[in-house]
Amino acid sequence: MNETYYPLKKVAAIFGGPELKEEITRLEESGVIPSQVKYRSGALYRKGFKESDLPLIGEKVGFFRKFSSPVSLCVFTTKGGVLKSTLALNLARTGALHGLKTCVVGLDIQGDVTTALGFDDGIEDSGDLNYILEKLNRTKGLSDVFSNSVRLNETIVSTDNENLFLIPETPELVALNDSLSNINRREFWLKEKVIDPLKQHFDLIIMDCSPNWNKLTTNALVACDALVSPLECKINNFRNFKVFSTFLEEFKAEMRMNFESIFVPTKYSLNRKLSQDILEWYRGNVEGCIAGAIRESVSGEEATAMNKSLIEHCPGKVVSDEMMSVLMEVHGRVEALIEQRDFESQNTDSYNYGTSTESQENVWR
Template sequence: MTLQQVSMEDLDHLAATAADVLAQVRDAMVEPHPRKLAPTFTSVAIADLCGIDKSQVKYLTQKHELPSGRKIEGSKAKEYTLEDAIQWVQKIGGRPRRGLETPGKVLAVCNYKGGVAKTSTSMALAQALTLRGLKVLIIDCDGQGTATQLAGISPEQDVDIDQTIMPYIYGDFPDLQYAVQNTYWHNLSVIPASSGLLAAEFALPAKAMEQRGFKFWEVLKNGIEPLRKEFDLIVIDTSPSLSHLTVNAMIAADGLLMPCPPDALDFASSVQFWGIFSELIDGLPDAKQKRYDFISIVYTKVQANEISRLVKTWMKQAYGAHINGIEIPDSTAARTASAQLKTIYDLSKPDGSIEAYRRYKEPLDRLADYVLDQLAVSWSKA
């Protein structure tokens, strides 16, 4: 067998061809424009979100002048829009709310390793929290732009570098308010990402060399500050690394969430992640005084086998109270949704097995409730 070398021109052609095929696949999956549509809700789903009996829906509709839903043609049932559902939750749901003068909180979702369900967990959590009455912003700090894609925006086709965090990092804007975009999902906004975010890994250390005393690790923290007034929660989706942007996200955050499968290699990688971050903090002036409201590790892609059970034991020993005990399974429902560039919350009804849908969604709902409880405690102390 002869060695067939690959030139840079060949690589350029490969990249262009692959990008063209991916664009065609995405166009086929997301037609027609707009690319993504929010789900609709039944009366039963509205009652479940608000923690009431379905029989109360009609009475409460009239009492509080709430959306009454739209009759489904050929059926006695009604359907409600996402905006209707959120209005119901905010009025009837009785969920914890942030005080008007209390700043919103920042949650960084991080892991050293890819393929651990970090981005899908970030987006599902953001959606679930809007369904609990919060106004949420996703900041995509991963140049792959997967969170941006899940927010209904193509990072290759629809995102210019000027729409990302990069102009702020270059010093063109005083904060990140310019970059916030609405999405197809009510009360969920996004600061999108594109491959141009890689430039941050050069721009930040360059500034540190040029400007004496420049704290490169607090850039994102400062840019986010004005957004805390508008949003109850800001979720930062990070790249699978300890890049300059990831360190910035972790310093900006009030809480850290690490999705981690109970797998030996994933566990070892997570231990390495925390060790390196701890060493980095030792070298950053004032960073050692940082305090988090909570740090939580959630099991993801959990399989029902002996290896998973063994590694969960190791993780409990290693992380103690930081393990929140929620187990998000390795699920066909997750893969089905992901294949359509969706999360489980994008589906108005189960796409496939109802049981698989329920098994996957229930722990995500519990995770959202857990995070909301943490937020409620921190808001009360603000």
């Protein structure tokens, strides 16, 4: 596999902008981060950092710093095609690029985030049916954890980034969703058996949900510290949001939950007045809506197809800078949430939510 290299200018753009070039150079000269190496680009030789060096650099100079405690995010809305899995992919890869040990938990039977992270690469193009069947049979998922066929750590697979891991979606998720009806504390299975144990080993956990509000989605909402929900800047999603927000508030009240809701406008168009009007309405009327937005773009589609975040694929471009602004806002909201949670926990001695560390470790081992 060929190594990918990033010149200093691109690295600075990935982690914040050209003003970082001086700081990165200083860290390189002092030996805090690896040195650039010569690589061949066409007929020329250039200098750049290895792709594997990026997390070390991001940890020192980036905008998406490690949180003071592990965080679980649920990416969900009740409409498909609104960049839900794209948002999950960008959050996950950005976290990993900044040195956060990150795990994506796929909960959508369509498997979009599993594909976006490159797990299915080569399967459709392979002419060897035996190879395909062998890989599929080796793939273990959450349904296997539920049936006690495997331990949780046996379902986790690596990616091309050493900090980024995945529990892939499998077809058996449908059966798992149905099986949850037959157990006690059915809404807490994912939290107690998956997310809490993962928090013993990961800094950031991202659950990518189906656009259908099913039992797995309910479990993800119970297990999350914050909901990250795309708001498409089109009329159908605009009409859908009122129903979705009502269901969400009823769910929170019924389950006595108060997780943070972070709404991210997506697929806005500079060429359509209605899209701009909807975007401004979201910003002015939706509590928890961030100021940033993700526009429709060919670059975004290209990045997802290449299993990359936008800031990796086209650093410095407008669409990349907009995605960076969105990720900064989400990070800031989560950071504030943790600070508030830590403050509240210091003022109570009886907060005990979920299973004990010992039982979580037993699930893991």
